[in-house]
Amino acid sequence: MALPAIVAAVFTLLHYRRGGIFIPLALVASAAGDLMGAQHIFIAQVAYFALAHVFYIVDFSRAASWRGRWARLAALAVVAGGYLWLILSHIESAAEMAAVGIYGVIIFLMAACAVTQVRRHAVWYAVAALLFVFSDGLIVFNKYVAAVPCEDVLVMVTYYAAQGMFAYLMIGRNMSRD
Template sequence: YVSYFVDICSHHLKLLPFLASCSLYFALWLPEPSWVSAGVKSLPLLSLVWFLTVQAWGDGAWTPAARRVRWGLMFSSVGDFRLVWPQLFIPGMVAFALAHVCYIWALGLRPTRPWLLLLLALAWAGAYVTLWPCLGGPYLPAVGGYGALLAAMAWRALARPPPHLTVATGSLLFVASDLVLAWDHFCAPVPQARLIVMGTYYAAQGLIAAWAPRTGPPWKET
């Protein structure tokens, strides 16, 4: 029990930089766009990169899945930085699309759960049709492609067995964050949109990062 308690405390202590940087972002609430705002916005994801690296190495769980999630977090930090400037919205989407590719790669394609894939595909099709009148030019294919990757990431996360509830919850929060962001950015202002988007987004990324060190057999035991 003592060893378990020490492990839990160590795990939570490693998350302190992430929690502190999230608190800093919401406390400062800097206007966008600015270089300082972009840096503060990216800090939580960079903190998660540090957390995942230290936690996975310490647990002997530096698995391929953990490495792929780390790449996803790094691409996400680039996306956070870019989205501060409206003219970099599509490059920001590209960075997040690459992050989702990394997450899908980390989650794997088994078990398949085709019924879940169909359900999420229909859900995204409905969301895309709703957003369609608000989109134009390059945003039509960009949002369509990005949304398909987001739905695929959620499919792979939700298809995992019950012990992987952490990443499943993270995927749903990511979907919620991006849907609010899309509606607010393209269609109509959403009250407290930035607070909702960033709160659900940071929670989503934190859950995904917390899941990664627990995947696969520890390399120290192989």
């Protein structure tokens, strides 16, 4: 399960240029999260994915502009906040509630930075970020609220699409600097 993220990390590292290390680091952290998930170590899985999103935040925030984007940020905050409240209201374990709550804030910040970018292909970064949010949203809904039909397939397709898009965009960004 971690192999696609590892392959994406290797390809992005092969095309690494000055200032572009954060997406490869995010992919490595995601691969570690995949490995923890395969071993059913939920808190460690969440921690590695949170770290991955911190790396994405650093990369995206360098190209973000909040000016004139408050409406889309407010809409994102309302939807994300409502969804997070729904999920947290179904979690009984204090440790899992804290982990999911913190992770929810971090992934929201990643999506917020992605949708406010002003770089080339910014819309595709936003699409990839929202696919990642959707994927993770399915995981926690399935785990805490109700079973989602074909959850595994939906999660993996959207997750790998997001990771693949991030890798492709980063490689293209660095190749255009040559």
